[in-house]
Amino acid sequence: MQSENNTQYAIETKDLSIFYGNFEAVKDVNLKIERQKITAIIGPSGCGKSTLLRAFNRMNDFVVTSSVKGEILMHGTNLYSRDIDPVEVRRRIGMVFQKPNPFPKSIYENISWGARINGFKGNMDDLVEQSLRGAALWEEVKDKLQESAYALSGGQQQRLCIARTIAIQPEIILMDEPASALDPISTLRIEELMQELKKNYTILIVTHNMQQAARVSDYTAMMMLYGETRSGTVIEFDDTKKIFTNPKDKRTEDYVTGRFG
Protein backbone atom coordinates (compact mmCIF):
# COMPACT_ATOMS: atom_id res chain seq x y z
CA MET A 1 0.00 0.00 0.00
CA GLN A 2 1.31 3.37 -0.94
CA SER A 3 0.20 6.35 1.02
CA GLU A 4 0.07 9.25 -1.41
CA ASN A 5 -3.12 11.20 -0.99
CA ASN A 6 -3.66 11.66 -4.67
CA THR A 7 -7.43 11.29 -4.88
CA GLN A 8 -10.32 12.79 -2.98
CA TYR A 9 -11.38 9.28 -2.00
CA ALA A 10 -9.93 7.50 1.00
CA ILE A 11 -11.32 4.16 0.00
CA GLU A 12 -13.66 2.72 -2.58
CA THR A 13 -15.43 -0.53 -3.31
CA LYS A 14 -15.92 -2.05 -6.73
CA ASP A 15 -18.70 -4.58 -7.25
CA LEU A 16 -18.10 -5.74 -3.71
CA SER A 17 -20.03 -8.79 -2.57
CA ILE A 18 -19.54 -10.51 0.78
CA PHE A 19 -20.48 -14.12 1.41
CA TYR A 20 -20.99 -16.23 4.50
CA GLY A 21 -20.62 -19.70 3.00
CA ASN A 22 -22.95 -19.68 0.03
CA PHE A 23 -25.12 -16.90 1.37
CA GLU A 24 -24.47 -13.58 -0.31
CA ALA A 25 -24.91 -11.23 2.65
CA VAL A 26 -23.88 -8.09 0.77
CA LYS A 27 -24.16 -7.72 -2.97
CA ASP A 28 -22.61 -5.45 -5.59
CA VAL A 29 -21.64 -2.45 -3.50
CA ASN A 30 -19.94 0.40 -5.31
CA LEU A 31 -19.04 3.20 -2.95
CA LYS A 32 -16.49 5.97 -3.05
CA ILE A 33 -15.72 7.23 0.43
CA GLU A 34 -14.48 10.78 0.47
CA ARG A 35 -11.38 11.65 2.42
CA GLN A 36 -11.80 13.50 5.74
CA LYS A 37 -15.53 13.26 5.63
CA ILE A 38 -17.97 11.29 7.72
CA THR A 39 -19.98 8.73 5.81
CA ALA A 40 -22.91 7.07 7.56
CA ILE A 41 -24.30 3.68 6.64
CA ILE A 42 -27.96 3.32 7.57
CA GLY A 43 -30.62 0.70 6.95
CA PRO A 44 -32.88 -1.78 8.73
CA SER A 45 -31.50 -4.52 10.96
CA GLY A 46 -29.87 -7.43 9.18
CA CYS A 47 -29.29 -5.59 5.91
CA GLY A 48 -25.52 -6.06 6.01
CA LYS A 49 -24.35 -2.69 7.33
CA SER A 50 -21.92 -4.14 9.87
CA THR A 51 -20.81 -6.83 7.45
CA LEU A 52 -19.94 -4.14 4.92
CA LEU A 53 -18.20 -2.02 7.55
CA ARG A 54 -16.14 -4.97 8.77
CA ALA A 55 -15.08 -5.78 5.22
CA PHE A 56 -13.23 -2.48 5.06
CA ASN A 57 -10.61 -3.57 7.56
CA ARG A 58 -10.90 -7.29 6.93
CA MET A 59 -12.53 -8.03 10.25
CA ASN A 60 -14.71 -10.56 8.46
CA ASP A 61 -11.58 -12.66 7.94
CA PHE A 62 -12.17 -13.91 11.48
CA VAL A 63 -15.38 -15.57 10.31
CA VAL A 64 -13.96 -18.65 8.64
CA THR A 65 -16.79 -19.12 6.16
CA SER A 66 -16.68 -15.54 4.91
CA SER A 67 -15.33 -14.57 1.54
CA VAL A 68 -15.47 -11.55 -0.73
CA LYS A 69 -15.86 -10.92 -4.41
CA GLY A 70 -14.95 -7.62 -6.02
CA GLU A 71 -12.49 -5.12 -4.64
CA ILE A 72 -11.91 -2.64 -1.88
CA LEU A 73 -9.38 -0.13 -3.08
CA MET A 74 -7.23 2.06 -0.90
CA HIS A 75 -4.70 4.21 -2.77
CA GLY A 76 -5.42 2.04 -5.77
CA THR A 77 -4.51 -1.21 -4.02
CA ASN A 78 -7.05 -3.95 -3.47
CA LEU A 79 -7.11 -4.71 0.27
CA TYR A 80 -8.01 -8.30 -0.53
CA SER A 81 -5.00 -8.95 -2.78
CA ARG A 82 -2.99 -12.01 -1.79
CA ASP A 83 0.09 -10.00 -0.90
CA ILE A 84 -1.74 -7.71 1.51
CA ASP A 85 -1.24 -8.29 5.24
CA PRO A 86 -4.58 -7.95 7.04
CA VAL A 87 -2.79 -6.75 10.16
CA GLU A 88 -1.41 -3.83 8.19
CA VAL A 89 -4.89 -3.14 6.84
CA ARG A 90 -6.23 -2.95 10.39
CA ARG A 91 -3.44 -0.58 11.35
CA ARG A 92 -4.39 1.75 8.53
CA ILE A 93 -8.11 1.33 9.18
CA GLY A 94 -9.03 1.36 12.85
CA MET A 95 -12.31 0.32 14.38
CA VAL A 96 -14.50 1.38 17.28
CA PHE A 97 -17.23 -0.99 18.40
CA GLN A 98 -20.70 -0.69 19.82
CA LYS A 99 -19.69 -1.63 23.34
CA PRO A 100 -16.60 0.06 24.69
CA ASN A 101 -13.97 -2.68 24.91
CA PRO A 102 -10.91 -1.34 26.70
CA PHE A 103 -8.21 -3.81 27.70
CA PRO A 104 -8.25 -4.81 31.39
CA LYS A 105 -5.21 -2.64 31.95
CA SER A 106 -4.40 0.91 32.96
CA ILE A 107 -5.59 3.86 30.93
CA TYR A 108 -1.98 4.49 29.90
CA GLU A 109 -1.39 0.93 28.74
CA ASN A 110 -4.59 0.91 26.75
CA ILE A 111 -3.00 3.53 24.53
CA SER A 112 0.63 2.42 24.61
CA TRP A 113 0.08 -1.26 24.01
CA GLY A 114 -1.03 -1.13 20.38
CA ALA A 115 1.56 1.50 19.54
CA ARG A 116 4.34 -0.58 21.04
CA ILE A 117 3.26 -3.70 19.15
CA ASN A 118 3.26 -1.65 15.98
CA GLY A 119 6.85 -0.71 16.63
CA PHE A 120 6.36 2.81 17.91
CA LYS A 121 9.79 4.21 18.82
CA GLY A 122 8.95 7.79 19.83
CA ASN A 123 8.13 9.31 23.20
CA MET A 124 5.36 7.16 24.62
CA ASP A 125 4.20 9.72 27.19
CA ASP A 126 3.69 12.23 24.42
CA LEU A 127 1.79 9.76 22.29
CA VAL A 128 -0.51 8.86 25.19
CA GLU A 129 -1.21 12.52 25.88
CA GLN A 130 -1.76 13.39 22.22
CA SER A 131 -4.08 10.47 21.70
CA LEU A 132 -6.11 11.22 24.82
CA ARG A 133 -6.31 14.88 23.84
CA GLY A 134 -7.38 13.84 20.35
CA ALA A 135 -10.20 11.82 21.87
CA ALA A 136 -11.20 14.71 24.18
CA LEU A 137 -10.43 12.61 27.25
CA TRP A 138 -7.12 14.03 28.49
CA GLU A 139 -8.49 16.59 30.95
CA GLU A 140 -10.64 13.95 32.63
CA VAL A 141 -7.93 11.29 33.06
CA LYS A 142 -4.58 13.05 33.13
CA ASP A 143 -4.23 12.56 36.89
CA LYS A 144 -5.13 8.89 36.90
CA LEU A 145 -3.36 7.39 33.92
CA GLN A 146 -2.26 4.36 35.90
CA GLU A 147 -5.77 3.51 37.08
CA SER A 148 -7.71 0.71 35.45
CA ALA A 149 -9.60 1.63 32.31
CA TYR A 150 -12.55 -0.23 33.82
CA ALA A 151 -12.90 2.53 36.42
CA LEU A 152 -14.01 4.93 33.67
CA SER A 153 -17.64 5.56 32.75
CA GLY A 154 -19.06 4.00 29.56
CA GLY A 155 -18.71 7.25 27.63
CA GLN A 156 -15.14 7.71 28.83
CA GLN A 157 -14.30 4.11 27.97
CA GLN A 158 -15.59 4.66 24.45
CA ARG A 159 -13.43 7.77 24.08
CA LEU A 160 -10.50 5.74 25.43
CA CYS A 161 -11.13 3.20 22.66
CA ILE A 162 -11.11 6.05 20.16
CA ALA A 163 -7.84 7.33 21.68
CA ARG A 164 -6.43 3.81 21.39
CA THR A 165 -7.46 3.72 17.73
CA ILE A 166 -5.93 7.07 16.83
CA ALA A 167 -2.71 6.27 18.73
CA ILE A 168 -1.82 3.97 15.85
CA GLN A 169 -2.45 6.84 13.44
CA PRO A 170 -4.81 5.15 11.03
CA GLU A 171 -6.19 6.89 7.94
CA ILE A 172 -9.70 5.65 8.33
CA ILE A 173 -11.77 4.99 11.44
CA LEU A 174 -14.71 2.61 11.26
CA MET A 175 -17.38 3.04 13.90
CA ASP A 176 -20.04 0.41 14.46
CA GLU A 177 -22.84 1.98 16.49
CA PRO A 178 -20.28 3.80 18.64
CA ALA A 179 -22.84 5.57 20.81
CA SER A 180 -25.71 3.13 21.04
CA ALA A 181 -24.65 1.92 24.51
CA LEU A 182 -24.11 5.45 25.82
CA ASP A 183 -26.32 8.00 27.55
CA PRO A 184 -27.40 11.10 25.56
CA ILE A 185 -24.68 13.40 26.93
CA SER A 186 -21.89 10.89 26.22
CA THR A 187 -23.45 10.36 22.79
CA LEU A 188 -23.28 14.06 21.98
CA ARG A 189 -19.70 14.14 23.23
CA ILE A 190 -18.76 11.35 20.81
CA GLU A 191 -20.58 13.16 18.00
CA GLU A 192 -18.70 16.38 18.72
CA LEU A 193 -15.48 14.41 18.85
CA MET A 194 -16.20 12.95 15.42
CA GLN A 195 -16.34 16.47 13.98
CA GLU A 196 -12.86 17.09 15.40
CA LEU A 197 -11.55 13.73 14.20
CA LYS A 198 -12.63 14.26 10.64
CA LYS A 199 -10.08 17.05 10.28
CA ASN A 200 -7.47 14.29 10.26
CA TYR A 201 -9.29 11.07 9.54
CA THR A 202 -11.91 9.63 7.27
CA ILE A 203 -14.79 8.18 9.26
CA LEU A 204 -17.31 5.53 8.35
CA ILE A 205 -20.11 5.01 10.85
CA VAL A 206 -22.90 2.47 11.05
CA THR A 207 -25.83 3.76 13.06
CA HIS A 208 -29.44 2.89 13.75
CA ASN A 209 -30.01 6.34 15.08
CA MET A 210 -31.32 8.32 12.14
CA GLN A 211 -30.99 11.66 13.89
CA GLN A 212 -27.39 10.82 14.63
CA ALA A 213 -26.66 10.01 10.99
CA ALA A 214 -28.38 13.24 9.98
CA ARG A 215 -26.44 15.28 12.55
CA VAL A 216 -22.93 13.94 12.14
CA SER A 217 -22.41 12.70 8.61
CA ASP A 218 -21.56 14.39 5.34
CA TYR A 219 -22.66 11.48 3.17
CA THR A 220 -25.13 8.70 3.81
CA ALA A 221 -25.41 5.27 2.26
CA MET A 222 -28.82 3.63 2.60
CA MET A 223 -28.72 -0.19 2.62
CA MET A 224 -31.55 -2.67 2.21
CA LEU A 225 -32.20 -6.31 1.55
CA TYR A 226 -33.34 -6.92 -1.97
CA GLY A 227 -33.91 -9.58 -4.57
CA GLU A 228 -34.63 -13.27 -4.19
CA THR A 229 -31.34 -13.88 -2.43
CA ARG A 230 -32.25 -11.32 0.25
CA SER A 231 -28.80 -9.81 0.00
CA GLY A 232 -28.01 -6.41 1.41
CA THR A 233 -27.02 -3.66 -0.94
CA VAL A 234 -26.66 0.10 -1.10
CA ILE A 235 -29.83 1.45 -2.71
CA GLU A 236 -29.00 5.14 -2.39
CA PHE A 237 -25.84 7.06 -1.66
CA ASP A 238 -25.92 10.82 -1.49
CA ASP A 239 -25.26 13.98 0.42
CA THR A 240 -26.70 13.49 3.93
CA LYS A 241 -28.77 16.65 3.59
CA LYS A 242 -30.50 15.18 0.55
CA ILE A 243 -31.07 11.78 2.10
CA PHE A 244 -32.92 13.29 5.04
CA THR A 245 -34.81 16.07 3.31
CA ASN A 246 -35.50 14.78 -0.16
CA PRO A 247 -34.26 11.26 -0.94
CA LYS A 248 -34.63 9.94 -4.46
CA ASP A 249 -35.59 6.38 -3.61
CA LYS A 250 -39.05 5.70 -2.18
CA ARG A 251 -37.58 2.99 0.08
CA THR A 252 -35.11 5.47 1.58
CA GLU A 253 -37.99 7.89 2.12
CA ASP A 254 -40.01 5.18 3.88
CA TYR A 255 -37.05 4.24 6.06
CA VAL A 256 -35.96 7.73 7.13
CA THR A 257 -39.54 8.76 7.85
CA GLY A 258 -39.98 5.62 9.96
CA ARG A 259 -42.61 3.95 7.79
CA PHE A 260 -40.52 0.91 7.06
CA GLY A 261 -37.79 -0.94 8.83
Next chain:
Amino acid sequence: MLRKTFESEIQQLKDDVLMLGSMVEKAVLDSVEALKKRDIKASEKLFLEDQEINKKRFAIENQLMILIATQQPMAHDLRLLASCMEIISELERMGDYAKGIANINIRMGDAPLLKPLIDVPRMAQKGADMLHRSLTAFVNEDIETAKTIPVEDDEVDALYNQVYRELMTFVIQDPTTIERANWLLWVAHNLERFADRVTNICERTVFIVTGEMKEIKSTDDEFWRNQGKGN
Protein backbone atom coordinates in the same frame (compact mmCIF):
# COMPACT_ATOMS: atom_id res chain seq x y z
CA MET B 1 -48.48 0.23 9.36
CA LEU B 2 -45.62 1.79 11.27
CA ARG B 3 -46.18 5.31 12.61
CA LYS B 4 -49.95 5.02 12.76
CA THR B 5 -50.08 7.64 15.50
CA PHE B 6 -47.96 10.09 13.54
CA GLU B 7 -50.07 9.50 10.41
CA SER B 8 -53.24 10.33 12.26
CA GLU B 9 -51.65 13.41 13.80
CA ILE B 10 -50.66 14.58 10.32
CA GLN B 11 -54.22 14.02 9.14
CA GLN B 12 -55.49 16.05 12.09
CA LEU B 13 -53.01 18.78 11.23
CA LYS B 14 -54.19 18.94 7.63
CA ASP B 15 -57.80 19.11 8.84
CA ASP B 16 -56.90 22.01 11.10
CA VAL B 17 -55.17 23.88 8.28
CA LEU B 18 -58.29 23.39 6.17
CA MET B 19 -60.42 24.66 9.03
CA LEU B 20 -58.25 27.78 9.35
CA GLY B 21 -58.47 28.24 5.58
CA SER B 22 -62.24 28.08 5.60
CA MET B 23 -62.38 30.66 8.39
CA VAL B 24 -60.24 32.99 6.26
CA GLU B 25 -62.27 32.30 3.14
CA LYS B 26 -65.48 33.16 4.97
CA ALA B 27 -63.90 36.28 6.49
CA VAL B 28 -62.89 37.77 3.15
CA LEU B 29 -66.29 37.14 1.56
CA ASP B 30 -68.11 38.49 4.63
CA SER B 31 -65.89 41.58 4.77
CA VAL B 32 -66.82 42.60 1.23
CA GLU B 33 -70.47 41.69 1.75
CA ALA B 34 -70.58 43.92 4.85
CA LEU B 35 -68.99 46.76 2.89
CA LYS B 36 -71.41 46.31 0.04
CA LYS B 37 -74.35 46.54 2.44
CA ARG B 38 -72.61 49.16 4.58
CA ASP B 39 -73.33 46.88 7.54
CA ILE B 40 -71.10 48.22 10.33
CA LYS B 41 -72.23 45.59 12.85
CA ALA B 42 -71.18 42.78 10.52
CA SER B 43 -67.77 44.43 10.14
CA GLU B 44 -67.38 44.71 13.90
CA LYS B 45 -68.15 41.02 14.19
CA LEU B 46 -65.32 40.33 11.75
CA PHE B 47 -62.90 41.86 14.23
CA LEU B 48 -63.90 39.20 16.76
CA GLU B 49 -63.70 36.49 14.12
CA ASP B 50 -60.19 37.60 13.23
CA GLN B 51 -59.18 36.95 16.83
CA GLU B 52 -60.47 33.40 16.40
CA ILE B 53 -58.36 33.06 13.24
CA ASN B 54 -55.29 34.22 15.13
CA LYS B 55 -56.00 31.82 17.98
CA LYS B 56 -56.45 28.94 15.58
CA ARG B 57 -53.16 29.79 13.88
CA PHE B 58 -51.30 29.76 17.20
CA ALA B 59 -52.94 26.49 18.19
CA ILE B 60 -51.78 24.86 14.94
CA GLU B 61 -48.31 26.34 15.36
CA ASN B 62 -48.12 24.84 18.82
CA GLN B 63 -49.29 21.49 17.50
CA LEU B 64 -46.60 21.67 14.81
CA MET B 65 -43.88 22.39 17.37
CA ILE B 66 -44.96 19.38 19.41
CA LEU B 67 -44.94 17.15 16.31
CA ILE B 68 -41.47 18.33 15.31
CA ALA B 69 -40.12 17.82 18.82
CA THR B 70 -41.70 14.44 19.43
CA GLN B 71 -41.71 12.80 16.01
CA GLN B 72 -38.44 14.06 14.52
CA PRO B 73 -39.87 14.31 11.02
CA MET B 74 -37.63 13.61 8.05
CA ALA B 75 -37.87 14.03 4.29
CA HIS B 76 -41.50 14.36 3.12
CA ASP B 77 -42.83 14.66 6.69
CA LEU B 78 -40.33 17.40 7.43
CA ARG B 79 -41.23 19.32 4.29
CA LEU B 80 -44.91 18.97 5.11
CA LEU B 81 -44.59 20.26 8.66
CA ALA B 82 -42.27 23.11 7.66
CA SER B 83 -44.67 24.07 4.89
CA CYS B 84 -47.65 24.01 7.24
CA MET B 85 -45.82 26.54 9.37
CA GLU B 86 -45.56 28.80 6.32
CA ILE B 87 -49.10 28.20 5.13
CA ILE B 88 -50.75 29.02 8.45
CA SER B 89 -48.79 32.25 8.61
CA GLU B 90 -49.99 33.13 5.08
CA LEU B 91 -53.56 32.35 6.12
CA GLU B 92 -53.31 34.49 9.20
CA ARG B 93 -52.13 37.44 7.11
CA MET B 94 -54.90 36.83 4.60
CA GLY B 95 -57.32 37.02 7.53
CA ASP B 96 -55.80 40.39 8.33
CA TYR B 97 -56.71 41.65 4.85
CA ALA B 98 -60.34 40.77 5.58
CA LYS B 99 -60.07 42.60 8.89
CA GLY B 100 -58.56 45.55 7.04
CA ILE B 101 -61.59 45.70 4.76
CA ALA B 102 -63.89 45.53 7.81
CA ASN B 103 -61.91 48.37 9.32
CA ILE B 104 -62.44 50.52 6.21
CA ASN B 105 -66.18 49.92 6.34
CA ILE B 106 -66.24 51.04 9.98
CA ARG B 107 -64.10 54.10 9.29
CA MET B 108 -66.30 55.16 6.38
CA GLY B 109 -69.02 55.83 8.92
CA ASP B 110 -72.10 57.34 7.29
CA ALA B 111 -70.43 58.22 4.00
CA PRO B 112 -72.12 56.43 1.11
CA LEU B 113 -70.11 54.23 -1.23
CA LEU B 114 -68.60 56.17 -4.11
CA LYS B 115 -70.10 53.68 -6.51
CA PRO B 116 -71.95 50.38 -6.31
CA LEU B 117 -69.47 47.54 -5.81
CA ILE B 118 -69.20 45.21 -8.80
CA ASP B 119 -65.56 44.36 -9.47
CA VAL B 120 -64.55 44.38 -5.80
CA PRO B 121 -66.92 41.48 -4.90
CA ARG B 122 -65.64 39.70 -8.00
CA MET B 123 -62.09 40.05 -6.74
CA ALA B 124 -63.14 38.68 -3.34
CA GLN B 125 -65.00 35.79 -4.93
CA LYS B 126 -62.08 34.94 -7.18
CA GLY B 127 -59.55 35.16 -4.34
CA ALA B 128 -61.69 33.03 -2.02
CA ASP B 129 -62.17 30.47 -4.77
CA MET B 130 -58.43 30.33 -5.48
CA LEU B 131 -57.74 29.92 -1.77
CA HIS B 132 -60.26 27.10 -1.49
CA ARG B 133 -58.77 25.19 -4.41
CA SER B 134 -55.19 25.84 -3.30
CA LEU B 135 -55.93 24.24 0.07
CA THR B 136 -57.63 21.28 -1.57
CA ALA B 137 -54.51 20.87 -3.70
CA PHE B 138 -52.39 21.13 -0.54
CA VAL B 139 -54.35 18.44 1.30
CA ASN B 140 -54.31 16.12 -1.71
CA GLU B 141 -50.72 17.04 -2.57
CA ASP B 142 -51.95 17.69 -6.08
CA ILE B 143 -49.11 19.62 -7.71
CA GLU B 144 -50.73 19.87 -11.13
CA THR B 145 -53.53 21.96 -9.68
CA ALA B 146 -51.14 23.82 -7.40
CA LYS B 147 -49.11 24.90 -10.43
CA THR B 148 -52.11 26.22 -12.39
CA ILE B 149 -53.83 28.31 -9.69
CA PRO B 150 -51.18 31.08 -9.56
CA VAL B 151 -51.81 31.86 -13.22
CA GLU B 152 -55.35 32.86 -12.26
CA ASP B 153 -53.88 35.63 -10.15
CA ASP B 154 -53.71 37.59 -13.42
CA GLU B 155 -57.51 37.81 -13.41
CA VAL B 156 -57.47 39.37 -9.97
CA ASP B 157 -54.77 41.77 -11.07
CA ALA B 158 -56.82 42.74 -14.13
CA LEU B 159 -59.84 43.44 -11.91
CA TYR B 160 -57.68 45.54 -9.63
CA ASN B 161 -56.43 47.49 -12.60
CA GLN B 162 -59.97 48.10 -13.70
CA VAL B 163 -61.06 49.28 -10.23
CA TYR B 164 -58.03 51.55 -10.12
CA ARG B 165 -58.80 53.18 -13.47
CA GLU B 166 -62.44 53.62 -12.62
CA LEU B 167 -61.68 55.25 -9.29
CA MET B 168 -59.18 57.57 -10.95
CA THR B 169 -61.86 58.88 -13.32
CA PHE B 170 -64.02 59.70 -10.29
CA VAL B 171 -61.18 61.54 -8.64
CA ILE B 172 -60.31 63.51 -11.78
CA GLN B 173 -63.88 64.55 -12.35
CA ASP B 174 -64.47 65.53 -8.74
CA PRO B 175 -61.50 65.89 -6.38
CA THR B 176 -63.80 65.88 -3.34
CA THR B 177 -64.21 62.13 -3.90
CA ILE B 178 -60.56 61.48 -3.13
CA GLU B 179 -61.11 60.08 0.33
CA ARG B 180 -63.96 57.77 -0.66
CA ALA B 181 -62.05 56.62 -3.74
CA ASN B 182 -59.02 55.99 -1.60
CA TRP B 183 -61.00 53.75 0.76
CA LEU B 184 -62.18 51.59 -2.11
CA LEU B 185 -58.72 51.45 -3.63
CA TRP B 186 -57.43 50.26 -0.30
CA VAL B 187 -60.07 47.51 -0.26
CA ALA B 188 -59.14 46.45 -3.78
CA HIS B 189 -55.48 46.47 -2.87
CA ASN B 190 -56.13 44.15 0.10
CA LEU B 191 -57.94 41.76 -2.21
CA GLU B 192 -55.14 41.88 -4.73
CA ARG B 193 -52.62 40.98 -2.02
CA PHE B 194 -54.95 38.27 -0.73
CA ALA B 195 -54.78 36.48 -4.08
CA ASP B 196 -51.00 36.90 -4.24
CA ARG B 197 -50.65 34.91 -1.06
CA VAL B 198 -52.54 32.01 -2.60
CA THR B 199 -49.54 31.65 -4.91
CA ASN B 200 -47.29 31.20 -1.88
CA ILE B 201 -49.52 28.39 -0.62
CA CYS B 202 -49.34 26.69 -4.02
CA GLU B 203 -45.55 26.98 -4.02
CA ARG B 204 -45.44 25.20 -0.66
CA THR B 205 -47.56 22.35 -2.00
CA VAL B 206 -45.12 21.88 -4.87
CA PHE B 207 -42.26 21.94 -2.35
CA ILE B 208 -43.91 19.29 -0.16
CA VAL B 209 -44.16 16.91 -3.10
CA THR B 210 -40.96 17.63 -5.02
CA GLY B 211 -38.62 19.14 -2.45
CA GLU B 212 -37.97 21.98 -4.87
CA MET B 213 -38.30 25.48 -3.51
CA LYS B 214 -39.04 27.82 -6.35
CA GLU B 215 -41.46 30.51 -7.36
CA ILE B 216 -44.33 29.65 -9.63
CA LYS B 217 -44.34 32.14 -12.47
CA SER B 218 -47.18 34.56 -12.69
CA THR B 219 -47.25 37.80 -14.63
CA ASP B 220 -47.42 39.70 -11.37
CA ASP B 221 -44.09 41.44 -11.81
CA GLU B 222 -45.12 42.73 -15.19
CA PHE B 223 -48.35 43.98 -13.66
CA TRP B 224 -46.49 46.09 -11.14
CA ARG B 225 -44.13 47.44 -13.77
CA ASN B 226 -47.11 48.60 -15.81
CA GLN B 227 -48.76 50.32 -12.87
CA GLY B 228 -48.79 54.09 -13.17
CA LYS B 229 -48.00 53.99 -16.90
CA GLY B 230 -51.60 54.95 -17.62
CA ASN B 231 -52.51 51.75 -19.43
